Amino acid sequence: MTTAPAQAGWRFRQPSVIPGFGLTLGFSLAYLTLIILIPLSGLIWRSAALGWPEFWAIATDRRTINALEISFGTAFIAAAVNVVFGTLVAWVLVRYRFPGRRIVDAMVDLPFALPTAVAGIALTTLYAPNGWIGKLLMPLGIKVAYTPLGIVIALIFIGLPFVVRTVQPIMEEIDKEVEEAAATLGASRFQIITRILFPGLAPAITTGFSLAFARGVGEYGSVIFIAGNLPYKSEIAPLLIVIRLEEYNYPAATAIAAIMLFLSFLMLLIVNLAQSWSRKRYG
């Protein structure tokens, strides 16, 4: 660590003997601006240029609203399912010892590594009415492929590692002595889990939920194969953007994208607030 001498006034950077600050920061900023910032501000500029009446007409179009509802709704359900099972997976990986644990642990990252299109066609084949799983669900009257339920299944696949990998490291850090102390004081296992373990994990679970949710809202590749893509029923917002682009309806594509970005950032804000609340409540 560099020890900064007592300095007067504002200074952009603290002095250091290490060279290359200008070069690396300059290059990084230029690259970031060219690849990310200019294209993204182009999107915002284009949607602002639409004017309020046109923007409002696109935003309140029944098909747009339905697509947004489907994207956010299915992503929410999938993230909620992943919170339950992802936390359970993390618990088993952290606390239990069994042969092949290392392999199971590595497998959890499969959705990160497997291209989404591959996941999409694989899940569709599994859950199609004549597929391995679809065949079993058919007699029960459950249709998965080509329905919103299919979207949820794809998003559970995509989101699982986000929850596991956020919760797992926090679980590993839990000091067992606290549990032991509670046990010697007569707490039941259930009390220990709900009163001691859960509060410590709540912030990580919230983060995992929001990461899985955010990823699910924007997900495209794995969903479009299994969704059936019926307008108003199983059409996700990213697909509607693609459809509008293919119709050369740039204003609609831009407006829907801007709404998605806005809602995602709003959600991030809410999650951050929820997190600081849970830190105050449990921390």
Add this chain to the structure above:
Amino acid sequence: MADPEIKSYEQHHESRSPAVTESRPAQAVLMAIVFAFLGIFLLLPLIIVFHEALAKGVSAYTQSLSDADTRSAIRLTLLVAAISVPLNIVFGISAAWAIAKFEFKGKAFLTTLIDLPFSVSPVISGLVYVLLFGAQGLLGGWLKAHGIVILFAVPGIVLATVFVTFPFVARELIPLMQEQGNGDEEAALSLGANGWQTFWYVTLPNVKWGLLYGVLLCNARAMGEFGAVSVVSGHIRGLTNTMPLHVEILYNEYNAVGAFAVASLLAGLALVTLVLKTLLEMRYGAEIAATRGH
């Protein structure tokens, strides 16, 4: 389980009193639920890829892989990764050097900006380039007048891929280099090394496993990206179709063996990535920042 040594280790490691862990039956139930869940959601999709690819025998499999359009999709995917991954390596190293080695105003904000592509839908990542370079785009007219083709061609695909894989190397290197501090570099400089030598002989060897880890994840995403590339590619067979896009085309043509044959190559890439990643975590866990989470 009968081995007393293992048992005593387990007891010591797992629990001293039954109240600090679940009862044996409860453990068995939890593990059964987890295995069933992972089996259905992770293992089955992986198995079905290879099952469907080989459904009509090995010869049908190899035949669909030797198709000319498939070959060109493989070549394009390799080309796009070969351009975009090195670009993001250079950026990742440069950003990590600036952010980890120096204290300056706005550092936290810059770090947040680097993660931005992760919170943008892949479709939007493609869309922003269409809005910029498309026929109705901001630069569309100028590009056309100068005969420069970006959209529905390789440059557009590379740009979209660079966008979605942008944070991988940087976010791996930044925490790692921050943790390692500046001591080694300051020592090298005081012994007379110049900046470049310091980086090449001191910093790079210190972060090489972390860098490799970031590159691995970056490459997997670059080769597998679908949404962003789909928007900018134009889907021209044999010309602008990457492997994931080719999977979609074959699948929509009801050519299941063809689609899953290409998919099996991508699934193989994913498996190799996972194996290498796990090996890196096992052998060099301390030298990889990301082992704390993604």
